[in-house]
Amino acid sequence: MTTERAHDLVLFGASGFVGALTAAELAATAPDGIRIALAGRSRAKVEAVRASLPEAARAWPVIEIDAGDPGQVRSLAESTKVVVTTVGPYARYGLPLVAACAEAGTHYADLTGEVLFVRESADRYHEAAKASGAKIVHACGFDSIPSDIGTLELAETARTNGDGDLTHTTLFVRSLRGGFSGGTIDSMRQQAIEMADAANAKIVADPYGLSPDRSAEPSSSRASRPTKVGSNPVDLVRGLAHNAPVRRSADGHWLGPFVMASFNTRIVRRSNALLGHAYGRGFRYQEVMDFGTSLTAPVIATGMTAGLLGVAGGMRFAATRAVLDRVLPKPGEGPSPENQKNGRFRMEIESVTTGGARYRTVFAAKADPGYSGTAIMLSQAGLALALDDLPDMAGVLTPATAIGDVLADRLRARDFRIETTRLDGPALASTAEGAVAADAG
Numbered sequence: 001m002t003t004e005r006a007h008d009l010v011l012f013g014a015s016g017f018v019g020a021l022t023a024a025e026l027a028a029t030a031p032d033g034i035r036i037a038l039a040g041r042s043r044a045k046v047e048a049v050r051a052s053l054p055e056a057a058r059a060w061p062v063i064e065i066d067a068g069d070p071g072q073v074r075s076l077a078e079s080t081k082v083v084v085t086t087v088g089p090y091a092r093y094g095l096p097l098v099a100a101c102a103e104a105g106t107h108y109a110d111l112t113g114e115v116l117f118v119r120e121s122a123d124r125y126h127e128a129a130k131a132s133g134a135k136i137v138h139a140c141g142f143d144s145i146p147s148d149i150g151t152l153e154l155a156e157t158a159r160t161n162g163d164g165d166l167t168h169t170t171l172f173v174r175s176l177r178g179g180f181s182g183g184t185i186d187s188m189r190q191q192a193i194e195m196a197d198a199a200n201a202k203i204v205a206d207p208y209g210l211s212p213d214r215s216a217e218p219s220s221s222r223a224s225r226p227t228k229v230g231s232n233p234v235d236l237v238r239g240l241a242h243n244a245p246v247r248r249s250a251d252g253h254w255l256g257p258f259v260m261a262s263f264n265t266r267i268v269r270r271s272n273a274l275l276g277h278a279y280g281r282g283f284r285y286q287e288v289m290d291f292g293t294s295l296t297a298p299v300i301a302t303g304m305t306a307g308l309l310g311v312a313g314g315m316r317f318a319a320t321r322a323v324l325d326r327v328l329p330k331p332g333e334g335p336s337p338e339n340q341k342n343g344r345f346r347m348e349i350e351s352v353t354t355g356g357a358r359y360r361t362v363f364a365a366k367a368d369p370g371y372s373g374t375a376i377m378l379s380q381a382g383l384a385l386a387l388d389d390l391p392d393m394a395g396v397l398t399p400a401t402a403i404g405d406v407l408a409d410r411l412r413a414r415d416f417r418i419e420t421t422r423l424d425g426p427a428l429a430s431t432a433e434g435a436v437a438a439d440a441g
Contacts, residue, residue, distance in 0.1 A: 006079045007037045008386045010063065012097070013086035014038035015045035018111065018141075021375035022086060023049055027057035029414070030383060039063035039076060067093040070100075077104040084109045084140075084382035091117040091194065098125050098136055098396075105132035107385040111378060113143035113263045114191050115204050118270075122212065122396040130395040137402040139267050140381040141374035142345070145399050147171055147264040147287065148271055149408050150349045150363040150418065152400040155279040157359065157420040164354035165280025171287040171349045173258050178343035178368035192315035204262070210270040217273070245309070246301045253290050254297040256305045261287035271400040274393070280354065343368025350423075361420040365411075380410040 011026065013019040019040070026036055036057070040046040043064040050058055063079075065072045067087055077083060077100035087093050090112040101108040102125040112118060118138050129136050139148065155166050195201045203209045208217035246256045258264075265285055272279040291301040314320035346364035353359065367373035381403060384390065388406045399407060408418050 005081055006035070007061070008035045008080065009082045009084060009382055010037045010039050010076060010080040011084050011086075011382070012039040012065070012067075012076065015040040015042060015049050016086050018371060018375060018378075019086040020049045020052075021372060022084065022379050023053060023057075025375045025379040026383070027053040029379065031387070032056075034383075034386065037061040037063055037080070039065050041066060067097070070096055073097050074100045074104070077101045077106045080106060082107040082109070082382055082386045084378060086111055086378070088112065088114075089117075089191075090114055091120075091191065095121065095124070099128075102129035102132060102134050102136060102396075105134050107135045107137070109137045109140045109378060109381045109385060111141040111143065111374065112138050113260065115209060115263055115266055116191055116194050116200055118210055118267075118396070119203055122210070126212070126396040133394045135385060135390070135394055135402040136396045137381060137385065137399060138396070139263070140378045140399055142369040142377070143260055144264040144267040145377045145381070145407070145411075146345070146347045146363040147260075147268050147349075148398055148400040149404075149411075150347060150361045151268050151279065151285070152271065152404060153408060153418060153420050154349050154351055154359055154361040156405070157361075157422075158351070158353045158355075158357065159278075161357070161422065162355070163357035163359075163422070166283045166351045166353060167280065169279075169283065169285045169349065169351035171258075171261075171264075171285075171347055172255075172290045173288070173345070174290050174348050175344060175346040175364075176289075176369060178340070178345065178370055178373070207265065208269055208273075210266040211273045212270065213273060216277075217269075245305050246298065248298070252293045254292065254301045255288040255290060256301040257308060258287045258289045259308055267398050268400075271398045274395075274397065274401045282354065340368040340372045343372060345369045345373065358423045359420060360423055362417055364417040365415065376414050376416075377411065380414060381407055384410055 009026075011019065011023055014023045023038060030036060038046050038050055038060055039062070041064070043062055046062045046064070050060060050062060053060075063076065065076055067073065073096045077097065083097065083101055083106055085094070085097060085108070088111065090110060091114050094110065094112065094117060098108060098121050100106070121136065121138065125136065139145070150171070151166075151169065154169070158164065158166065191204070195204055206214075208214060211217045246254065249255055264287055268285050272283055277283070289301070289304070291297040291304075344364075344366045346362065349361045349363070351359050365373055365376075367376060381399060384403045384406050388403075390402065390406055391404050393401055412418055
């Protein structure tokens with residue numbers, strides 16, 4: 001990739017809510033001498049964001065660009081080493097920028113949580129990006145860095161210790177305080193609309209729908225197949241219990257669906273495949289919310305699960321989408337700085353290895369997962385792409401395959417906790433099997 005470019009990094013979408021947070025993070029952490037520019041549809045709005053930044057960042061160039069103009073998008077890609085974009089929904093606005101970066105040999109990072117967008121990006125531009133040396137890195141926020149980097153760290157530690165490959169692996173969301181951005185909601189809405197097409201719905205439902213070689217993956221999973229419900233009362237009760245979205249684990253914790261699991265799990269499985277199944281051929285991955293062991297835990301779990309299923313189902317139909325649009329966050333909206341300061345998250349990824357060892361990776365931060373935390377993750381991914389010595393891979397990638405341990409180290413420097421431990425005792429990861437059957441591929 002040529003270095004004769006005007007910029008090292010361009011932040012596209014700088015005037016949006018998360019874009020402005022990302023600009024502030026770049027201003028606070030980027031080293032002296034890096035050439036950063038801010039881009040967006042409205043010059044005036046981008047300049048207002050720049051004026052709010054520290055003095056050193058107020059000289060950053062501003063680029064006015066329409067995401068729907070192919071010539072402007074191509075010029076943007078050719079002007080910089082890295083494009084970091086918060087402009088979504090990505091299925092609507094992202095593909096021309098991916099295409100331009102793949103052709104120009106420009107690294108790219110986004111915040112997408114859209115399975116269909118990543119699938120189309122990979123199908124159309126993976127080979128072009130490989131040829132040009134571009135790293136097209138999707139899912140560089142709370143979707144899906146904790147899942148993807150955390151699992152990479154888990155697998156590498158187990159392998160280094162001589163304990164073999166990963167088998168059944170579960171991410172438990174132990175603590176989560178914060179919001180999902182209006183942009184994330186807008187992406188959910190866009191994908192729900194696209195799923196009206198049967199072929200699209202099939203891709204989204206496939207646990208290995210983002211694999212670079214679907215034929216090399218399992219055709220099905222025992223954990224992901226619903227148990228057959230017989231006609232007699234005993235079979236009926238057993239079947240309903242197996243398929244229940246809220247379950248109690250063997251150690252007494254109430255577990256339910258995690259809203260981001262349907263995307264995160266597919267990114268993690270794509271990483272495993274891109275790495276030549278380095279996590280193991282028997283690697284099986286799922287994600288669940290842990291609601292604790294209190295007397296009120298099952299009530300809270302059931303209520304939150306009902307709400308999640310209601311929103312997901314409501315997004316599928318125009319009439320209910322219109323109702324939800326009145327109450328859900330809009331793109332560009334977000335919490336106050338004070339509320340963001342109170343944000344936090346803690347994920348624990350547990351696995352049993354082929355050697356019989358049990359491991360846990362903790363991935364946690366005192367940051368709002370959808371806002372300040374995502375801004376840190378995205379900005380550090382962008383800086384790594386611009387400045388660091390990275391794995392020798394190109395194409396349509398994931399955070400783990402494109403940046404890997406370098407990103408983990410950058411996040412630790414921003415007070416994220418990423419820590420892997422070999423544990424004693426029985427394997428708790430297996431207690432979550434079947435808790436969210438649809439994502440247990």
